[in-house]
Amino acid sequence: MTIDDYYIKKTNPVFRVLTYIFLAFWLLVNLFPLYWMFTFSLKTNAEIYGTNVAGLPQEWHWEYYKTAMERVDMIKLFANSIIVSVITILITVIVALMATYALTRLPWRGRKLMNSFFMLGLTIPLHAALVPLYKSIKIVGLFDTMWALIIPYAAFSLAMAILICTGFMGEIPKDLDEAACIDGCGVWGTFVRIIVPLMTPAFATIGIYTFLQCWNEFLFASTYTSSFKTIPVGVQQFFGQHTTDWGVVGSALVIATFPTLLIYIFLSRKIQESFMAGAIKG
Numbered sequence: 001m002t003i004d005d006y007y008i009k010k011t012n013p014v015f016r017v018l019t020y021i022f023l024a025f026w027l028l029v030n031l032f033p034l035y036w037m038f039t040f041s042l043k044t045n046a047e048i049y050g051t052n053v054a055g056l057p058q059e060w061h062w063e064y065y066k067t068a069m070e071r072v073d074m075i076k077l078f079a080n081s082i083i084v085s086v087i088t089i090l091i092t093v094i095v096a097l098m099a100t101y102a103l104t105r106l107p108w109r110g111r112k113l114m115n116s117f118f119m120l121g122l123t124i125p126l127h128a129a130l131v132p133l134y135k136s137i138k139i140v141g142l143f144d145t146m147w148a149l150i151i152p153y154a155a156f157s158l159a160m161a162i163l164i165c166t167g168f169m170g171e172i173p174k175d176l177d178e179a180a181c182i183d184g185c186g187v188w189g190t191f192v193r194i195i196v197p198l199m200t201p202a203f204a205t206i207g208i209y210t211f212l213q214c215w216n217e218f219l220f221a222s223t224y225t226s227s228f229k230t231i232p233v234g235v236q237q238f239f240g241q242h243t244t245d246w247g248v249v250g251s252a253l254v255i256a257t258f259p260t261l262l263i264y265i266f267l268s269r270k271i272q273e274s275f276m277a278g279a280i281k282g
Contacts, residue, residue: 011258023120034261036054036267037250037254038254039054039056039249040246041247041250041253041254042059042061042064042251043061043247043250044058044247045245045246048246061247064245064247064248064250064253065251067245067251068238068248068252069255070257071237071238072234072258074234074252074255076229077230078231079147079227080228081214081230082088084153085148085210085211085214085215088149088153088154088157088210089206089207089210089211089214091150091154092157092161092210093161093203093206093207093210094157095158095208096158096162096165097152097195097196097202099158099162099165099257099269100162100165100194101169101171103115104166104169105174105177105211106187107144113210115162115166119159119162120208121155121156121158121159121160122159122160126219127219129152130220130223133152133224133257134223143225144224144226144228145225145228145229148220148228149220149221149223149228149230152220153214153220155209156213157206157209160206161206161209161210164202164205164209165206167197168201168202169195169199169202172195172198172199176194177190177194180194215260217230218231218233221233224234231256232256234252235253235256238252242265
């Protein structure tokens with residue numbers, strides 16, 4: 001396609017209308033799961049099971065949200081999930097940034113081998129580490145504490161975080177390190193005053209990735225804790241052994257999901273910029 005062909009298609013009213021129609025259709029496709037989950041949370045089991053699957057509720061049962069809040073302590077579940085996510089993000093960002101600086105900016109023997117060792121973390125599935133981690137957590141006495149989740153979450157997020165940091169840090173000229181050294185900065189001074197401020201977009205990318213991993217994780221949270229519950233484990237309590245009130249389940253899912261959507265709406269530009277920067281620099 002030549003530039004003239006692209007210009008004609010771009011300015012052609014028919015092509016523009018077709019583009020808008022396609023984008024509107026794609027928007028509806030992406031919004032429908034949210035619409036369905038919201039209406040699902042306000043319906044009775046009879047409507048959900050066939051009489052009114054995708055339509056608006058015949059009667060809006062807002063009391064399901066009150067039931068969901070009363071049946072489990074949703075505020076405590078939110079607090080636990082937020083604490084675990086924030087601490088995991090901080091640990092992951094700090095360790096990944098320091099490791100990447102040592103692997104990419106400091107000359108020492110074996111750094112390529114160590115980088116390959118870190119990248120092995122991308123190939124290890126969660127299920128393969130479930131039993132060994134369980135035994136290790138039991139031995140060190142961290143079972144049923146927030147650290148039983150934070151340490152594995154940070155460890156499994158570290159490989160991807162180092163990979164992201166490597167792409168960003170590779171774009172920072174090493175001349176800045178030499179200039180800082182001439183001005184009297186040591187290794188730590190260069191790291192804190194030069195590298196860290198220039199790696200801000202990487203923080204956003206790593207933070208978003210790690211937050212989603214922690215917020216939605218269920219396997220470790222249900223295995224390594226019993227009384228310390230996060231949101232995914234708390235939602236599981238709404239499923240009964242013989243019958244399940246699906247409206248209450250939908251209400252719990254809305255309560256757990258929509259806050260993250262609101263955060264994305266308010267921070268969407270920053271999130272998109274961080275991912276675009278990561279894609280270009282990676």
